[in-house]
């Protein structure tokens with residue numbers, strides 16, 4: 001099935017975790033603006049140096065930078081078979097820009113999955129998150145621990161804690177979500193695209209409900 005889907009949800013809702021399963025299930029590419037920024041930070045590119053200033057304090061990278069980056073990514077060939085956007089759009093300006101980019105490509109979105117989790121759970125998830133340097137797999141020290149502490153079960157790579165998962169930065173990211181990103185819920189509801197999903201409970205259960213909800217919405 002060719003699907004064009006956006007995942008919306010607060011930091012730590014499980015967007016990256018679910019994006020890995022959903023992109024495999026529907027055979028579509030996962031595009032995470034956060035992952036693209038982090039790869040650029042890691043490689044010390046000009047884009048990475050610019051993005052880091054904002055990411056380190058939990059603010060959004062300016063729209064001009066982000067939209068240009070997504071524009072380039074959506075021009076690549078693999079996107080023609082469908083895509084799952086994780087972390088974009090992040091405000092109404094980016095959503096309007098995405099509408100324009102997709103119109104130029106002669107397509108539109110099929111669904112926007114809103115992942116709902118309460119704030120206490122978000123803080124627990126982010127505080128315990130660990131990510132693999134090697135393959136990018138996401139783990140959690142309590143909810144999804146590796147067999148050997150600090151070592152990825154999938155590829156043997158070293159795990160790290162994201163710099164923006166410090167308490168003050170988490171608080172700022174939650175504020176930014178409430179102020180700038182949550183208006184997207186009504187933006188997409190008005191367009192008949194919104195699919196609300198409870199993202200609490202175990203990962204497998206959330207994946208099963210997400211697949212079911214997407215099939216029903218796009219069926």
Ligand code: AP5
Nearest residue numbers: 011012013014015016017033034055061087125129139140
């Ligand atoms: P980004 O990387 O997009 O971060 P985010 O939206 O804050 O989301 P996270 O990646 O923190 O969480 P997630 O929902 O993916 O949760 P995860 O699956 O990891 O953005 C980072 C920064 O980049 C932004 O602050 C901004 O500066 C910049 N940026 C990115 N996009 C931008 C844009 N469009 N415009 C401007 N700036 C942008 O799960 C979290 C933890 O919970 C993991 O440990 C996981 O194992 C665990 N977990 C997941 N699901 C469950 C479950 N069901 N039960 C128990 N544990 C679970």
